[in-house]
Amino acid sequence: MIKKIKQFITLIFVSTFFVATVSANDSQVGGKAVFSIPALDCVIEPSQIVDVGSAVPGVVDAILADRSDIVKKGAVIAQIESSVEQAALKQAKMRAGLDTAIQLRQETAQFGRLTQKRNQTLLKKLAISVQDMDQLKTETRIAELQVRQEKENKRLAELEYLRAKSVLEQRTIRSPVDGVVMDRYKFAGEYVSDEPVLRIAQLDPLHVEVIVPVRFMGQIKTGMQAEVASTAPGADSYVAEVIRVDRVADAASGTYGVRLALPNPDYSVPAGLRCQLSFLPEKAETIEKVASETTTFSTQKLEQDG
Incomplete structure (x- = not known):
């Protein structure tokens, strides 16, 4: 019985030491101090803005979509005579x-x-x-x-x-993406050559663009999550995921860019707004998970020995 208790205490000690080590390493990356990333200003933008034109010149016969209309990929939005x-x-x-x-x-x-x-x-x-x-x-x-x-x-x-x-x-102009019509440039009867007919914005997903000081270079990784809060009155907070991290910083401003993807399947989040972004403590969650798994393993081990 005393031997089992010693084994249990040893396993708990090892798990506690591992968690403490990870927590200590969390404050250093490659021997350098890691700074806590504060809330940053950001902008919510469409993931794509497409100026849709005609493959051939001609006279516009009909425009089947207008400003603020929701269009599907492949849908007919205009016809040339x-x-x-x-x-x-x-x-x-x-x-x-x-x-x-x-x-x-x-x-x-x-x-x-x-x-x-x-x-x-x-x-x-x-x-x-x-x-x-x-x-x-x-x-x-x-x-x-x-x-x-x-x-x-x-x-x-x-x-x-x-x-x-x-x-x-x-002669049939189709939408290249799912999105919303931002602008209409042509009307029926007008001649079109190399000018756009409609401008369409893809709103799912949205892109959150944030400028980060270079002192946080290396701390933000692809796959990290962040809480995004729009500055619009009464707006909710959303969770976005990092998809791009610039590898080249701007020497003049001492900053670099980070892009996050924000799912927006029902188009409930408007684009073109300023926002506040706070990165979520991903490593803290990882530590809790490791500690929980280690404790569970210790309990199972004792039950097997018993």
Whole structure:
């Protein structure tokens, strides 16, 4: 019994020493003092802002989205006038579906083969000359090649149909992301070339941009979490995760940038606001977890020995 108690005390001592060591190391990184990161000013921004334009120049036929509208990725948001392209598509579709020329060449080739077979008997009886037989064979071969040529032409017609379909699709402007329309630059009847038609902001996730003093360089890692509080009255706090840490600092200001991702599936968090950011004590949670696991292991060990 005394031996078991000694084992339990030893395990508790080891776990306590490990936790104390981790806590002590938490104040140093590579032999350097680690400073507590204070609350920092930040900005909540869209993760993407896309100026959507047209792949081809033309006259705007319709704009199907307006400012503050929510759009889905792939949704049609504008149409460029495309009557000529639609007519070309119909023509190419009809041409790709025609097979009369193939059937005609197949019948000609089949007739040539039958004639050649009948004339084989006449050739054995010397009723026709060898030259006539060679000519018939050549005509049959030409008819068979013409069948293949018409099949190739049909394949080219099908490819032309796909090309006409793609050309028409270029006249349809779709949203490249899920998001909200920020601005509308064009209206129906206006000519568009290389100018944007709409500006769309992706709001899920949001990006939280924060400028950090260089004295905290090395303390912020990818995957760390932070509490973000908007400066808007009555705004709630949210938890964001670090996804980017600049590797190059700005010597003039003595700062570097950090980017966090803030999930916003229901678009409840507005973008374009200033905020306050506080990094969560991730290591403290890790220490508590390690201590809890160590104590659990000690208890299980004693129960097994008992």
